[in-house]
Amino acid sequence: MxxxxxxxxxxxxxxxxxxxxxxxxxxxxxxxxxxxxxxxxxxxxxxxxxxxxxxxxxxxxxxxxxxxxxxxxxxxxxxxxxxxxxxxxxxxxxxxxxxxxxxxxxxxxxxxxxxxxxxxxxxxxxxxxxxxxxxxxxxxxxxxxxxxxxxxxDGVGRYVEYAKTTFPARDRLSGLKVVVDCANGAAYKAAPEVLWELGCEVIPVGVTPNGHNINDHCGSTHPAAASEAVLRHGADLGISLDGDADRVMILDERGQVADGDQIMALFARRWAEEGKLRGGALVATVMSNLGLERFLAGRGLRLERTKVGDRYVVERMREGGFNLGGEQSGHIVMTDYATTGDGLMAGLQFLAAMAESGQPASELTQQFETVPQLLKNVRYAAGQEPLSTENVRKVIAEAEARLAGQGRLLIRKSGTEPLIRVMAECEDAALLSDTVDGIVAAVEAAA
CATH class of the missing domain: 3.40.120.10 (Alpha-D-Glucose-1,6-Bisphosphate, subunit A, domain 3)
Incomplete structure (x- = not known):
């Protein structure tokens, strides 16, 4: 159907x-x-x-x-x-x-x-x-x-109480200064409250929604706001959520951003060491970096890839009995705790890793060396099908031939916006740039 x-x-x-x-x-x-x-x-x-x-x-x-x-x-x-x-x-x-x-x-x-x-x-x-x-x-x-x-x-209150139960009772967060950017979105009450009740000194950002400012130069898609707050306040960590709080980006004490791949790598390693990672695998999408796949393989773990969309990640997790998955964009799905991506709970698990390891955020967010990856978006008008044109198909075929054995290419329509997403990975930066730019130019000409 x-x-x-x-x-x-x-x-x-x-x-x-x-x-x-x-x-x-x-x-x-x-x-x-x-x-x-x-x-x-x-x-x-x-x-x-x-x-x-x-x-x-x-x-x-x-x-x-x-x-x-x-x-x-x-x-x-x-x-x-x-x-x-x-x-x-x-x-x-x-x-x-x-x-x-x-x-x-x-x-x-x-x-x-x-x-x-x-x-x-x-x-x-x-x-x-x-x-x-x-x-x-x-x-x-x-x-x-x-x-x-x-x-x-009391819907928010019920969620706040449940979210706190996902943080280990043995750990303490007193003394930690945490920036939380709620993107002027759905978590503007819940996230600061959870962190404060667990003992953090909380610096809230993006907690004054007015109906028009959600995700406006704040949140996980604009982490500069949280980064600036981390540096200005000398915070230990930044947690940057998106408008509905199912995504997260983590910022270390230097204001550097860690995406979902690095967060998932940390959780997979720790859970595997603790015997908590079910199925010996992490489920992620075709967008996740090749470096994550290599990191997992080096520890005897697998990366199971799905098409883009956290719901497809969750479907594969349920089919295979896996309990950890997510997306590079910051959806972190932990089915031991939640049925979908939960940015706040992922932030709590990262804080638990800090509390238990005694390491600063900057050490925990650098789990693997990323393979250079370039993603560009091309907007197109409704009714157009730029990927079906002869010239675009020809340019894509030539790009795949150039990358063969050196990297990978992924081109897809966004499922939520009228965008063509062009992504490539390759160790050769010049080849990477030329490949993506050539496809983008062809798509723009056809759009």
Whole structure:
């Protein structure tokens, strides 16, 4: 079954433009409600969280109308991190969880992500079935079975208490000065509170959301803000989250950024040494650096690669019984603790490594030597297919031939934005640059 609405992470787009309209949100809510209702009773519930975008109010109300029209009872969490929705869906015995967020995208965008009753994101097949219901005629509930909506005031508090349990009880963080950049997003309350309650001296950044400033020169996609704060305050560590807090970048005491690959390498090494790494493998995507693969192989561990998208990482983890995975972009998935990427919990595990090893962040963030990697994005207009043109295919084939035996090339469409992502790895910096620039030029000419 083909999908047009859903991308690699739910439904996403610019607010008040298709598919991110109130009308479509209402239909999606009704379709999801119809999909998850097991019978004609009125005991079904859905939890809805959101980040801090202005359009979240509109989409929250529309989803609620659609869901209650098909008999679902709606529990509104307000602004909470995406992983909190996964956790609370299970904790509150809900049939469905929904997060309204466009993650790291600018404030004008928004998105809708769905979680099943187990707290995990829905499969492609489930999303395709919901999309098919949207396209058809959605049967509403009988008047006496219309659902109710209720605001849950302590959703953030429940997540805060759970997040603290994932930090080792034997470790202490008193004396550590930590910058936490919440990207003016969903974790602006939860993350500083968790760190403070665990004993850190907290320097908060990006904790004044106004509906328009989410991810605006702050957060994991703009770590310079956290880096500057680390240096200005003499902090021991920086934790930089994205708009919905399912991604993280770690900054050492010198303000240097460590991406998801370095964080996963640290966790994989430590967990393997402690006998906690299940399956002897780490699951990551095709974007992860070749240096990570070599690092793991040198320790008798495997790197299992998936296509891009944390949901595909999680699917492979569940299939293979693995408990650690993620993406170079900062999604760190630890299924011992969470059902999806959790930037705050990853930050806590990094802090645990600091506390237990006595090493500064700068030593822990340099686990392996990266193979030079270059990624460039090319924006294209709706309806265009630049990768299908004859000249672009020819340039790509020539580039693959030049890199054969020396590196690798990956070209793909973004699942969340109208972008072509061109990535290559190669020890030869000049060849790397020429290869990527040549493909980018060809794609731009065709776009």
């Amino acid at each position: 083909t999908r047009k609405l859903f991308g690699t992470d739910g439904v996403r787009g610019e607010a008040n433009s298709w598919p991110m309209t109130a009308e479509m949100a209402l239909k999606l809510g009704a379709a999801a409600g119809r999909y998850f209702r097991r019978d004609a009773g009125n005991g079904h519930r859905v939890v809805i969280g959101k980040d801090t975008r202005l359009s979240g109010y509109m989409l929250e109300n529309a989803l609620t109308a659609g869901l209650t029209s098909t008999g679902m009872n709606v529990l509104l969490l307000g602004p909470v991190p995406t992983p909190a929705v996964g956790y609370l869906t299970r904790s509150m015995r809900a049939d469905l969880g929904i997060m309204i967020s466009a993650s790291h995208n600018p404030a004008k965008d928004n998105g809708i992500k769905f979680f099943g009753p187990d707290g995990f994101k829905l499969s492609d097949e489930a999303e395709a079935e919901i999309e098919a219901i949207v396209a058809g005629e959605i049967r509403p509930a009988q008047p006496h079975n219309i659902g109710r909506a209720k605001r849950i005031d």
